[in-house]
Amino acid sequence: MRRAHIGVFLGLVIGVVAAGYGQALDMGEQASHVGGGGYLIRNASLVLTMDPNLGDGGILGQLENADVLIVGDRIAAVGANLAGPDGVRIIDGRGMIVMPGFVDTHEHAMQSIIRGCAADDTVVGWLARCTSGIRAANPTENEMHATSYLHAVGLIDTGVTTVNDWIGRFLNPVYRGSVRALVDSKLRFSVAVFGFATDGSDLAATVNMVKQDFIDGNPLATLQIASSPNPGTAAHIDVASQLAQSLGVKLHVHLLENIADLASNQMQVLQNNGAFALGRDLHVAHFVHASDSDIATIASLDASVAHNPLSNMRLASGIMRYPEIQNAGIRIGLGLDGGTNDTTDMFNNMRAAVGLQRAKSLNALGSPIIAEVLRAATLGGAEVLDMESQIGSLTPGKQADVIVIDPRTINFAPSLSLVNQLITNGQPQNVKDVFVAGRPLKSNGELVGVNVKKVIKNAQSAADRIAPFLVP
Numbered sequence: 001m002r003r004a005h006i007g008v009f010l011g012l013v014i015g016v017v018a019a020g021y022g023q024a025l026d027m028g029e030q031a032s033h034v035g036g037g038g039y040l041i042r043n044a045s046l047v048l049t050m051d052p053n054l055g056d057g058g059i060l061g062q063l064e065n066a067d068v069l070i071v072g073d074r075i076a077a078v079g080a081n082l083a084g085p086d087g088v089r090i091i092d093g094r095g096m097i098v099m100p101g102f103v104d105t106h107e108h109a110m111q112s113i114i115r116g117c118a119a120d121d122t123v124v125g126w127l128a129r130c131t132s133g134i135r136a137a138n139p140t141e142n143e144m145h146a147t148s149y150l151h152a153v154g155l156i157d158t159g160v161t162t163v164n165d166w167i168g169r170f171l172n173p174v175y176r177g178s179v180r181a182l183v184d185s186k187l188r189f190s191v192a193v194f195g196f197a198t199d200g201s202d203l204a205a206t207v208n209m210v211k212q213d214f215i216d217g218n219p220l221a222t223l224q225i226a227s228s229p230n231p232g233t234a235a236h237i238d239v240a241s242q243l244a245q246s247l248g249v250k251l252h253v254h255l256l257e258n259i260a261d262l263a264s265n266q267m268q269v270l271q272n273n274g275a276f277a278l279g280r281d282l283h284v285a286h287f288v289h290a291s292d293s294d295i296a297t298i299a300s301l302d303a304s305v306a307h308n309p310l311s312n313m314r315l316a317s318g319i320m321r322y323p324e325i326q327n328a329g330i331r332i333g334l335g336l337d338g339g340t341n342d343t344t345d346m347f348n349n350m351r352a353a354v355g356l357q358r359a360k361s362l363n364a365l366g367s368p369i370i371a372e373v374l375r376a377a378t379l380g381g382a383e384v385l386d387m388e389s390q391i392g393s394l395t396p397g398k399q400a401d402v403i404v405i406d407p408r409t410i411n412f413a414p415s416l417s418l419v420n421q422l423i424t425n426g427q428p429q430n431v432k433d434v435f436v437a438g439r440p441l442k443s444n445g446e447l448v449g450v451n452v453k454k455v456i457k458n459a460q461s462a463a464d465r466i467a468p469f470l471v472p
């Protein structure tokens with residue numbers, strides 16, 4: 001491995017250099033915003049840049065004994081013997097793994113309120129017994145804030161730095177509470193909005209409200225439109241596709257999740273109601289029961305896929321045809337899919353993504369191999385969201401969405417292969433530091449500015465109030 005591979009983002013940080021190369025330092029005013037003088041993670045045992053041009057190991061971009069410099073909201077430099085500006089805070093990286101934060105491409109943060117619900121049912125029964133109960137309980141904005149905030153801090157805890165949250169079909173208080181929780185968490189997020197009416201009649205109004213109150217002017221936030229194709233929602237798909245097109249945002253749908261979806265002609269409903277015209281701006285979650293022809297169609301549209309292996313296991317949905325979908329050139333990201341996996345553990349999700357395919361194919365080298373699943377969880381997820389110019393790798397100049405992982409723990413040690421053990425051993429407890437846009441959200445193993453006991457108490461109160469409406 002290279003030990004002195006230097007990447008420096010010249011456009012932002014003129015003058016930041018490797019001290020070992022003897023050049024002068026002058027950070028200027030760029031160093032003065034988020035993080036003060038910035039953060040220098042020094043002497044990390046392993047840096048996975050996920051940039052093939054920055055390090056060895058192909059798609060992983062591996063560097064040993066390297067530094068990562070964060071200045072303002074950007075990654076300023078990656079390499080050996082870096083020096084930072086005045087006031088830079090040093091993080092001792094010895095023994096640590098540093099990599100880009102995880103990108104969660106399909107989520108329902110508010111569903112934390114039904115964790116554990118109908119754990120003996122498929123998605124069809126789970127929707128009827130659990131999510132319908134939330135709707136019947138008519139949750140308040142504060143209840144939805146409490147549960148979505150619990151979920152959001154759980155995502156930070158596991159090293160997720162960008163979440164793509166799909167919200168539907170609910171009234172305004174649910175949107176307001178959920179999206180406010182994402183804002184308060186300081187995660188980078190996109191939110192996909194469905195509205196309440198299945199004919200799409202209130203979609204534009206709900207989108208406008210979310211956009212004006214939470215998205216516009218927030219550099220961490222982007223908007224999507226949500227829908228789910230079936231014969232009863234054709235009108236919604238039509239309105240949603242037109243709105244996505246006019247706003248230039250993605251349409252994010254559930255597709256071919258359960259075997260029962262095959263009877264709903266979902267691909268036809270999408271095609272007949274304008275969704276295919278979105279092309280690259282169509283994002284589909286699950287895609288488990290895709291035929292060869294469905295895969296060819298999604299590939300030809302340049303649409304993207306969110307793979308949710310833990311959810312697909314929990315709900316007996318099936319195993320997505322990962323190798324075929326990847327071979328078709330379709331962009332794949334990972335998703336935790338809200339309450340359907342009862343957790344926010346991205347390590348467990350990556351482990352399931354690898355393990356399910358091996359159990360199905362009896363091939364330990366079938367896709368995704370470990371390097372591929374790490375890519376899907378980072379740069380691949382960024383590509384799914386069309387955000388790869390901003391996030392997904394530690395390329396200097398990109399946003400400083402960075403995580404530091406400590407493998408020196410009972411579950412992880414002793415270390416033979418840090419890369420492989422990220423998947424075989426990793427747990428949220430190993431995530432020591434999390435930065436989003438250069439701002440520390442988890443520091444030295446503690447969530448920053450989060451009263452964990454209070455967060456749990458608030459979420460439990462909301463769950464207790466809603467519980468009588470569920471059929472657990």
Ligand SMILES: [Zn+2]
Nearest residue numbers: 106254285337
């Ligand atoms: Zn979902």
